[in-house]
Amino acid sequence: MKKIEIVSIIDDDAFFQFSTKKTLELSNKVEHILQFHDGEEAIQYFLENKDEPDKIPDLVFLDLNMPYMDGWQFLDKFMVNDFKKELITIYICTFSTSKFDLDRVSNYPVLKGYLLKPISKADFFEKLEKELENDSLLD
Numbered sequence: 001m002k003k004i005e006i007v008s009i010i011d012d013d014a015f016f017q018f019s020t021k022k023t024l025e026l027s028n029k030v031e032h033i034l035q036f037h038d039g040e041e042a043i044q045y046f047l048e049n050k051d052e053p054d055k056i057p058d059l060v061f062l063d064l065n066m067p068y069m070d071g072w073q074f075l076d077k078f079m080v081n082d083f084k085k086e087l088i089t090i091y092i093c094t095f096s097t098s099k100f101d102l103d104r105v106s107n108y109p110v111l112k113g114y115l116l117k118p119i120s121k122a123d124f125f126e127k128l129e130k131e132l133e134n135d136s137l138l139d
Contacts, residue, residue, distance in 0.1 A: 008034040008057035010042045012066040027126045038066045039074030053085040064094040
């Protein structure tokens with residue numbers, strides 16, 4: 001069975017982290033799950049491993065509102081760095097329906113979508129299937 005090698009959850013909400021991890025595990029479409037509780041922790045990991053594509057996530061679920069470094073700040077730092085991984089897909093996962101946030105999405109070509117919480121298991125499964133269609137994510 002084809003699987004996505006590494007999926008990352010970047011969110012300060014412990015319940016969202018737990019439920020998303022369980023959903024990803026239940027999908028049986030993900031090999032490894034990396035979890036970060038804020039954007040700063042995540043970008044540090046990305047930068048420390050930027051030359052090692054096998055350690056960089058293929059797919060990221062990113063919250064916008066987090067302490068220390070929010071999702072937008074993470075994206076700003078992410079966009080100015082070169083990672084050896086050919087394709088990294090990022091989905092925003094947020095409660096925000098702010099027009100300001102929705103309009104900002106177009107500034108980040110790496111963003112694949114904007115998912116409003118609570119996110120159903122079916123929505124996660126759909127996103128995983130969509131990513132599996134891209135051969136560069138397959139192990």
